[in-house]
Amino acid sequence: MNRIIDHPVLGKLDDRKKIPFTFEGKEYEALENETIAAALLANDVRTLRVHEESGTPRGFYCNIGHCMECRVNVNGQANVRACLTVVKENMVVEKGKQHPNIVKRMVENR
Amino acid sequence: MIDVIVIGAGPAGLAGAISCAENGLKVTVIDEFVRPGGRLLGQLHQEPSGEWWNGIKESEHLHNEAQKQSIDIRCGVSVYNLEKDEDAWNVHTNIGTLTAPYVLVATGAAEFPIPVPGWTLPGVMSVGAAQVMTNVHRVEVGKKGIIIGANILAFAILNELQLAGINVERIVLPEKSPLSKNAGEPEVVMKSLLNAAHLAPSPILRFGSSFMKNEGFRKLGMKFFPKSGVKVNGTPLQLRKAALEILGKDQVEGVLTADIDVNGNVIKGTEKVYEADFVCIAGGLYPLAELTAVAGCPFKYVPELGGHVPHHSEKMETPLEGLFVAGNITGIESGKIAMAQGTTAGISIAKHAGKGSTDINEKLEQAMKNVHTVRQNAAIQFNPEVANGRRKIYELWDVFYGKEQDTLQEIG
Ligand SMILES: Cc1cc2nc3c(=O)[nH]c(=O)nc-3n(C[C@H](O)[C@H](O)[C@H](O)COP(=O)(O)OP(=O)(O)OC[C@H]3O[C@@H](n4cnc5c(N)ncnc54)[C@H](O)[C@@H]3O)c2cc1C
Ligand code: FES
Numbered sequence: 001m002n003r004i005i006d007h008p009v010l011g012k013l014d015d016r017k018k019i020p021f022t023f024e025g026k027e028y029e030a031l032e033n034e035t036i037a038a039a040l041l042a043n044d045v046r047t048l049r050v051h052e053e054s055g056t057p058r059g060f061y062c063n064i065g066h067c068m069e070c071r072v073n074v075n076g077q078a079n080v081r082a083c084l085t086v087v088k089e090n091m092v093v094e095k096g097k098q099h100p101n102i103v104k105r106m107v108e109n110r
Numbered sequence: 111m112i113d114v115i116v117i118g119a120g121p122a123g124l125a126g127a128i129s130c131a132e133n134g135l136k137v138t139v140i141d142e143f144v145r146p147g148g149r150l151l152g153q154l155h156q157e158p159s160g161e162w163w164n165g166i167k168e169s170e171h172l173h174n175e176a177q178k179q180s181i182d183i184r185c186g187v188s189v190y191n192l193e194k195d196e197d198a199w200n201v202h203t204n205i206g207t208l209t210a211p212y213v214l215v216a217t218g219a220a221e222f223p224i225p226v227p228g229w230t231l232p233g234v235m236s237v238g239a240a241q242v243m244t245n246v247h248r249v250e251v252g253k254k255g256i257i258i259g260a261n262i263l264a265f266a267i268l269n270e271l272q273l274a275g276i277n278v279e280r281i282v283l284p285e286k287s288p289l290s291k292n293a294g295e296p297e298v299v300m301k302s303l304l305n306a307a308h309l310a311p312s313p314i315l316r317f318g319s320s321f322m323k324n325e326g327f328r329k330l331g332m333k334f335f336p337k338s339g340v341k342v343n344g345t346p347l348q349l350r351k352a353a354l355e356i357l358g359k360d361q362v363e364g365v366l367t368a369d370i371d372v373n374g375n376v377i378k379g380t381e382k383v384y385e386a387d388f389v390c391i392a393g394g395l396y397p398l399a400e401l402t403a404v405a406g407c408p409f410k411y412v413p414e415l416g417g418h419v420p421h422h423s424e425k426m427e428t429p430l431e432g433l434f435v436a437g438n439i440t441g442i443e444s445g446k447i448a449m450a451q452g453t454t455a456g457i458s459i460a461k462h463a464g465k466g467s468t469d470i471n472e473k474l475e476q477a478m479k480n481v482h483t484v485r486q487n488a489a490i491q492f493n494p495e496v497a498n499g500r501r502k503i504y505e506l507w508d509v510f511y512g513k514e515q516d517t518l519q520e521i522g
Contacts (some may be wrong), residue, residue: 046232059232063239
């Protein structure tokens, strides 16, 4: 998605430093003080994780820390809210992953 | 030593912190968002005077005031528990425990979700999420959107999306279900919109202006509500259409809708898919009061205030000693009112702490009066009966705690 550069009331988006980071091993750029969720959306990335059990995709929902839908791994730390976390230089961000559900798979394969 | 810990750096928390500090108390403010301002940050609407209420500017103003008072503001810190020792409150956060004799809980509001099938797809978000992405982060949420749910907040944010050049194609209702409740019933929605119509932030948002002004139409009500909808600031509001499912493989691709009767029942054979790359769900707001529950505060359900609120007085005290509340945690209202309540809470805390000058009682009375005045002049109001809701909770306070407080006052 694009950034909203010009706004009729809020004015022009100020020039901010670009901050490199990676998501799923790919390099992206955030603007200084931008959250992971905003930076990824600005780079057209909507899927922040997959559901631990079903593997279906999830993105941000509330964008203000209430719903926990946006949890990602940040520098190895799991379950970090992408909507509340500012991108730092060379941050390594990864999707929340599907967990092996051994019992379910056993039942399915019977 | 900290005298007061304020949880939440929204308009209520910041105003509260400032008035505490002005009265000589040492204050720390904690907020889990990336910058101070709370939900004020995303707000942008035109006042009746024509002036813009710019939440970013208002937040910066409050932040500057707080800095002048040397208030310690810590962003990016979450509070997850709150409990009392003999004489101090322990506020447990992700960076450790802070302790102070007084705590002001100003955690604001949260949005009710409406779980429409398909709502977990990336690209589906609460309408407030779209507000924050647009006005605070300045990132487009999509190119073509549909809002599910019709209420004042949805209209305010529709206007904000339009201002930023984001295309919202239509507003429809959620399908009637035990979870969507009244939000899926056209007649009920229509009634609440008509009741609240004059409370919308700007004339163009005053729902279906021409439609509404016509007394005849009003009486006929939903039966003759045009299929294509009435325009709210150019976007059709389709009260006779419901979203049955949000469609898409890896992200939102469209919404399956159907026509509905006046009671919200789906009319078979009228199903239609509209393309979209984002969907906003507008379920309305409720007070975010978990922390006061954890602390042991009793609650009362007051629908006019948006749900369950902690027992509190007009002076913003709770029944728990040293614990105060302000802002949307006490009931859903707009930012200016939250600010006025915050100021009241700050003075109230100073009074309890034996601080402030000899005229502290007058200041407190003045601050309480000011809350009423601001409420009367509010440009946006979420529930037309809010003043009644407020009265109920203060009456409850007088019944349960009135005597106690009076004796406290005599002593103090
Ligand atoms: C999504 C949304 C959109 C809104 N839009 C509008 C609008 O357009 N116009 C309008 O008039 N009103 C709007 N409101 C109503 C809004 O609640 C009030 O206008 C006003 O902002 C309330 O102020 P407050 O200080 O009580 O709470 P808030 O402004 O919500 O501030 C509360 C702060 O507390 C922080 N917090 C909460 N829990 C914790 C915790 N556990 N740990 C640390 N920090 C925490 C939050 O991060 C937040 O910054 C909106 C509310 C929401 C939820
Ligand atoms: S999107 Fe809800 S917590 Fe991040």
